[in-house]
Amino acid sequence: MEHEHVREVDPAVADALEAEVDRQRDSLQMIASENHVSRAVVDAQGSVLTNKYAEGYPGARYYGGCEHADEVEQFAIDRATELFGAEHVNVQPHSGTQANQAVYFAMLEPGDKILSLDLTHGGHLSHGHPANFVGQLYEVEQYEVDPETGYLDYEGLAEQAAEFEPDIIVSGYSAYPREVEWERIQEAADDVGALHLADIAHITGLVAAGAHESPVGVADFVTGSTHKTIRAGRGGIVMCDEEHADDIDAAVFPGGQGGPLMHNVAGKAVGFEEALQPEFEAYASQTVANAKALGDQLSEHGFSLVSGGTDNHLVLVDLRDSHPDTSGGDAEEALEEAGIVLNGNTVPGETRSPFDPSGIRAGTPALTTRGFDEDDCRTVADLIARVVDAPDDEDVIAEVRDEVSELCDENPLYE
Ligand SMILES: Cc1ncc(COP(=O)(O)O)c(C=O)c1O
Incomplete structure (x- = not known):
């Protein structure tokens, strides 16, 4: 990894990039949300697709010259569809956080109620922490894991939902080491007429490979990060059924984002292709x-x-x-x-x-x-x-x- 073009223009950044390659090579990266993508994904993300404006979706863009952007985005969508079996996939969210925000923006009104896991028990900022705008725009109550066992307390969650009457229950976590029983959370949501968002950011790759039960087909919405266990280009993804497809697409763009990061979408397409291989x-x-x-x-x-x-x-x-x-x-x-x-x-x-x-x-x-x-x-x-x-x-x-x-x-x- 020479970064010779960067070096010609900016030796200081080239030095930092090379030092980062050395850091990753010579130390153990054990941050649970990180991975090492392939050279193929690095190449795709470092491609000239960064130059392209492609607001809109394949076949319906607001700019000309999108034929290759269309191809690449469609590859990413088709491969994600094959990996996860979702009816509808949006591959444009710039991050997992923005994928979650798209779901809230599509389905909730300001002041609506979110029930999500407490941050100190393994939840995520984008699930309604007051430091995130989600925590300020919506009314948020949090559930906790069982203090004795450290496992999710599904019965407690159902009781809390019955009392709080949330509009959406968020599952999927940043620091929860156990298998999540999606159906039990779905039951709790169904009992109170709430939606269910399963955020598989951390375990997207495990779900794609069948190493963790999938919430696709169980929860109303499934969001993920694409650069963690699935090792694809950096960003987010939203999956849902056809019924909610238009609302989700509109909430991603123009609701929450501008032009998609097409070089990252290319990195997602390449990483998803790798994830489809038996290895x-x-x-x-x-x-x-x-x-x-x-x-x-x-x-x-x-x-x-x-x-x-x-x-x-x-x-x-x-x-x-x-x-x-x-x-x-x-x-x-x-x-x-x-x-x-x-x-x-x-x-x-x-x-x-x-x-x-x-x-x-x-x-x-x-x-x-x-x-x-x-x-x-x-x-x-x-x-x-x-x-x-x-x-x-x-x-x-x-x-x-x-x-x-x-x-x-x-x-x-x-x-
Ligand atoms: C459960 C969960 N959701 C969302 C995210 C956010 O992902 P991103 O950093 O891509 O915004 C994370 C990040 O680690 C996470 O753990």
Whole structure:
């Protein structure tokens, strides 16, 4: 990855880009929402489609010269349709957040009611946090996971819905390590005449590959990010049935966005094509197996996992019992110094602040892309334990840094 054209014009940015390639190559990317896309997706996203204005949809644009943009967007739509089995797919949202906002804008009036999971229990800002405009425009109430088990409390959710009478229930999460039972949330929504939005941002790739139950055909709306477990071009996607297709399309453009990022739509098309190949199923199930191995080995080291384990691509560690003097932020910082990049994360029943929370969240999508298996992930858990047990010990951090580099060399990236 030379970036020679950038270098001719702007050596400072070229240096930063190359340093970023080196950072990704030589450290372990364990932020659960990240991945390493293929060179093909990088090429598509770096293409001249960035020049093209294509407001509208394939065959019905507001500008001329859209014949190739049309082809590319239709490829993305057709492939997503094949991957997920949805009746209607909109591939234009610039992000997962904007995909969610399109659903609210299409279906709700200001002041309508949203019932969604609390942020500190694994929800997302775009589900109605007051810092997002969604939390200010609509009336939001939040549900929580069961404090004892860390699992979703489906009965509690149904009772809360009966009392609050929401217009929409949002499911799908940022830091929930367990399988989501979409039907049970759909029942709760049906009982009160609410819509159901299932946001599969994190698990889009697992759902596409059958490694997690799909909400398509169950929930009224399914949104996703396209750059996380599914490893396609960066952005979002909305899926729904034909009945809501026109409303969703109008809410994406012109409701919430202008011209689509056609280079990203091309990256989505290419990534979806890759996800249709049989290897992708193996990738998704290896991602889950790796997260289980990581979680089991962390438990062996005495770490406490929210819900006791994982069914998907991430583990959420509550440090309060095992390391009461180490915050998630302290752990994140020490681990990053050792070449292990993950994030401090709030945990259910959070007693610190979101800026320096009590937990860490670790995911396996990017490690799996570069070839890590269960043994490698158990080794990574050993390394995490060594650092978090001694976050101020520079010798330990230096030793772990060397072992991380060895693991990276054994599993090369962007050769
Ligand atoms: C559940 C959930 N929804 C939406 C998003 C937003 O995705 P984006 O960053 O593409 O806006 C995220 C991001 O991690 C997420 O976890």
